[in-house]
Amino acid sequence: MRSGKPSGRLSRGVFITLEGPDGCGKSTQSGLLFGHLKRRGFDCIRTREPGGTRLGERVRSVLLHSDGLKICDLAELFLFEAARSQIVREVIHPALSEKRVVICDRFSDATLSYQGYGGGLSLKTIRALNLAATGGLKPDITILLDIDTVTGLRRSGRKGVDRMERKDLAYHKRVRSGYLALASSDPRRIKVVKVKGGVDDVQAAVRREVEIVIQRYKRSG
Secondary structure, three states, X not given: OOOOOOOXXXXXXXXXXXXXXXXXXXXXXXXHHHXXXXXXXXXXXXXXXXXXXXXXXXXXXXXXXXXXXXXXXXXXXXXHHHHHHHHHHHHHHHHHHOOOEEEEEOOHHHHHHHHHHHOOOOHHHHHHHHHHHHOOOOOOEEEEEEOOHHHHHHHHOOOXXXXXXXXXXXXXXXXXXXXXXXXXXXXXOEEEEEOOOOHHHHHHHHHHHHHHHHHHHEOOO
């Protein structure tokens, strides 16, 4: 049970997503951002894709840890979209309706970048399925943590552990290029933060971008 109202009051919910290629430090940065906003008194939740719900976590297990199970590209896409539909309706929409801050590790941009630019599936098809799964919901801001592909895979230290990370270097380079293409086409929403320097340096850059959006919807008094 919460005690009293948080001091960081918003006129409406704020939806923040963090994206980036493997090894960009997305989970670390989203966790730091979550703690920062909580300390400032904002009512926040943090979740992830695929996952965030009982159904989503089961889908995540199938997608990432399904040794011996062959999943065709289109089936993979449908699984991601099924998990997305569930988290939007079960977690994200209810939280936003309560004027909370929602921080999500990956969202629809990931599908365009990984299954579209990386895997070669039709971007038009993916956008149509994203629209169906989300009901048109888009993040207020997306932080794209950009890192050189080889450096990112080396930093992750997990290449070969799950299905997505076992894909070849060319695939991961296409994913990064896809993310940058999306950022170029939607610069108002997608803010590119270069992963350089220490974790704190990156987090400072993330906070600067998020603060602009927070101030837009912050209530005084």
